[in-house]
Amino acid sequence: MSSVISVQGLTKIYKTPVREMGVKGVIKSLFARQYRTVLALDHISFSVEEGTSLGYLGPNGAGKTTTLKVLSGLLFPDDGQVQVLGFNPWEHKNAFKKQIGFVMGQKGQLWWDLSAQDSFPLLREMYEIPVRKYKSVLDELVERFAVADLLGVPVRNLSLGERMKMELIAALLHEPRVLFLDEPTIGLDVMAQHEIRALLKEYQRQRGVTLILASHYMRDVEALCERVILIHKGKILFDGMLDEIAKRYVPYKDLTFTLLEPVNRASFTIFGEIRSWDNNRVTLVVKQEQVSQAIQAVINRHSVVDISVREPTLEDVIHKAFSSFGYERENEQ
Numbered sequence: 610m611s612s613v614i615s616v617q618g619l620t621k622i623y624k625t626p627v628r629e630m631g632v633k634g635v636i637k638s639l640f641a642r643q644y645r646t647v648l649a650l651d652h653i654s655f656s657v658e659e660g661t662s663l664g665y666l667g668p669n670g671a672g673k674t675t676t677l678k679v680l681s682g683l684l685f686p687d688d689g690q691v692q693v694l695g696f697n698p699w700e701h702k703n704a705f706k707k708q709i710g711f712v713m714g715q716k717g718q719l720w721w722d723l724s725a726q727d728s729f730p731l732l733r734e735m736y737e738i739p740v741r742k743y744k745s746v747l748d749e750l751v752e753r754f755a756v757a758d759l760l761g762v763p764v765r766n767l768s769l770g771e772r773m774k775m776e777l778i779a780a781l782l783h784e785p786r787v788l789f790l791d792e793p794t795i796g797l798d799v800m801a802q803h804e805i806r807a808l809l810k811e812y813q814r815q816r817g818v819t820l821i822l823a824s825h826y827m828r829d830v831e832a833l834c835e836r837v838i839l840i841h842k843g844k845i846l847f848d849g850m851l852d853e854i855a856k857r858y859v860p861y862k863d864l865t866f867t868l869l870e871p872v873n874r875a876s877f878t879i880f881g882e883i884r885s886w887d888n889n890r891v892t893l894v895v896k897q898e899q900v901s902q903a904i905q906a907v908i909n910r911h912s913v914v915d916i917s918v919r920e921p922t923l924e925d926v927i928h929k930a931f932s933s934f935g936y937e938r939e940n941e942q
């Protein structure tokens with residue numbers, strides 16, 4: 610398989626004017642403008658093979674949206690090389706725009722006062738989609754997303770979940786090969802999040818579209834992506850398969866034993882670190898590769914009524930990963 614996205618040393622610096630308070634500040638800024646610079650992306654590199662669904666995870670301000678904006682050609686980088694489908698994204702070639710889709714959870718592309726059925730033909734023209742093709746793609750998407758009844762409703766009157774479905778249809782009408790999704794489930798209730806994930810997963814599975822999904826929600830990434838990049842303060846902390854993160858950052862499981870009768874706490878420390886202790890219920894923290902050994906050892910010495918094994922959740926793993934790089938919990942949403 611070939612790379613459809615290749616990013617080398619990508620750097621983006623935002624420069625915003627700052628002004629001191631008061632009249633003095635205004636006068637001073639007329640003569641010597643002060644700027645605040647933010648290093649949003651700090652020499653990041655990665656590549657993406659065709660058909661991959663890549664999760665792009667990071668806390669607020671990590672650089673997720675900035676990356677997607679550069680990859681889709683909305684922003685110029687300050688340094689580095691970027692190729693998407695063989696194009697330089699910011700050259701704004703029509704052929705490039707016709708092959709990518711961008712959905713931003715926080716900012717829709719549909720016209721607020723129009724209904725979807727009035728907006729979609731405008732997109733057809735923008736993307737120069739042949740009429741027959743447009744009709745068949747639209748029919749298929751409307752059925753897939755079950756929105757036939759909502760096509761005539763002005764977008765402003767749709768619920769958030771319904772609007773997101775229309776936004777997705779709008780981004781898929783021209784059948785992009787690469788789809789950028791920036792927090793597509795933000796603000797949705799649990800049911801709607803689940804539905805959007807399921808729809809995206811099915812679409813991705815059937816079409817093999819290359820998908821980059823930026824999100825805070827571990828559930829999005831867990832449901833949709835096999836590979837994940839963790840980004841923090843403009844730097845990539847991890848790039849690999851989802852199951853490798855767990856092995857790297859949380860290589861243990863919690864084993865809980867319910868025992869027939871209370872036992873001495875000290876006698877359990879030999880099996881692993883004790884996470885909690887409650888008379889005849891003990892939870893041990895055990896390395897992944899020593900789980901079966903530990904279970905065997907406990908069973909040999911004690912009368913065990915029940916055993917449960919808890920895998921670390923992706924949330925635990927990601928939190929551990931970020932905290933190992935000095936990311937503080939209070940920064941989290």
Ligand SMILES: Nc1ncnc2c1ncn2[C@@H]1O[C@H](COP(=O)(O)OP(=O)(O)OP(=O)(O)O)[C@@H](O)[C@H]1O
Nearest residue numbers: 623625647649667668669670671672673674675676
């Ligand atoms: N237009 C801008 N002008 C100045 N600074 C900006 C601008 N856009 C983003 N930044 C800064 O760049 C950094 C990265 O922002 P970005 O929006 O890419 O983060 P993000 O990972 O998408 O965060 P979030 O999860 O909050 O959406 C932040 O420090 C942000 O304040």
Ligand SMILES: [Mg+2]
Nearest residue numbers: 673674675791
């Ligand atoms: Mg963002």
